[in-house]
Amino acid sequence: MATTLYRVIKHGFQNFWRQRLLSVATLLVILLALLVFEGLMIFNTVSNKAFDTIQDKIDVSVYFKTTAPEDDILRIKQSLEGLSEVKSVDYISRDKALDTFKAAHANDQTISQAIQQLGENPLEASLNVKAKNPSQYSVIASYLQNDSLKDLVDKVSYQQNQVVIERLAKIVNIGRQGGLALTAIFAFLAILVAFNTILLAIYSNREEVEVMRLVGASDMFIRGPYIVEGVIYGVISAVLSLAITAPLVYFVSPYLRVFIPGMDLISYFTSNIFKILGYQLLFGTIIGVVSSLIAIRRYLKT
């Protein structure tokens, strides 16, 4: 058994080396497939981060009449938090609103004087609501415009921003779905091409398979070396694809940060490097081994 294993591995490496041209061609295609996978992984991370950033900027604010009691406002806050569409609710009291306002206009003499002369706080308390999904703001807005709240609520910011919010929501959703679809399509294409290449490579070996059978080689002895070759393809292309993407990531990362604040591609890449390498090894060897097995099956049947 050990000798057979040793011989199978030996033949695998021998075939890989002796049919260099074929091996390199196959290797390049698997490498390409892995680069596509890795590109998609990074693309999804970046775009999700980008969409998160956009989504985070969208919210709906309800402003309460200055006469509305704080207890009522806090009760509304609680009931909002109970809604399944709501991600978070921030309460901004009248005092806090005034502080923020003062701080924002600290340098503006006329405004600070005007406020002082007014004597009382003219600002309204508000609730700042963020939805889990941007398409749900209309639901939240209509909840807030309910007749029962009419006496408390002064205005809901949604009406003014409705068009913008809806458009952003659409962009974010389409973007996420599109990214997913694109990932699926490219991954499918990459796998298809890689499989095809290996099927062809083994097709060119079909006469050898027949010869081995005539000489009395068991199926395992015939298949084994192709499996070994598949593993070699997987390992080499995984390492190569990582070696190619690493410098690209370092180069692109600073530019990305300009567009998407908080997006640190380098640290994402380095902290996940073993996970990425692991996936690559897994994908690479699966493509290499599975397609070899499928191709060989056809020539082993009698």
Next chain:
Amino acid sequence: MIHFQNVSKDYNNHHALTDVTFKIVPKEFVSIVGRSGAGKSTIVKLLIGEDKPTKGRVIFGHYDVGKLKSRELPRLRRHIGTVFQDFKLLPSKNVYENIAFALEVASRPEHEIYDYVMEVLDLVDLRGKVKNFMNELSGGEKQRVAIARAMVNRPDVIVADEPTGNLDPVNTMGIISLLTKINELGTTVILATHNKDIVNQLGRRVLVVEDGRLVRDEENGRYSV
């Protein structure tokens, strides 16, 4: 040792073999002759389990060849050395590796492999070409590699299907005398050919096949068209 019992083989309604019966005992040298398309290769394929008989039984030693499952075939094939017109060698392996392959698949130990391979290389007179690849050999040399590979497992029988079909007269004589020598060393040889000169010169047992039927079976036979 080999027994074809009322064997018929049809390929989609075409009768390639019809009711063929014969026996071959150990150490015999048997030629199967007949025109191209007569059914010689079909007999060979049935013997090595490459095809199954439509009717009848093919017995080899204790194997009922027609009933073997495909995973049982490798065992049978290690008892039969095969030689073909188109050599069927592995192009990405050199002479040594091609011959050693037959022993490797039979799980023989490494040191034994070396000795056995060198021995058959002497027999076919190719010791000088151990490291050569197939595209560096002449047709006659390739066929000698194929014979060496067929021999190296020390099989009970060597089956050669038109082994000289691609060779010139000089190499043809070389291969035939090699097969004769192998037979003298104690191995059964079955030679399928349509070359009547070879057969007549051999003066051994001849099975004549015509249109899928065995029409003659003679010791010291001759073959005339």
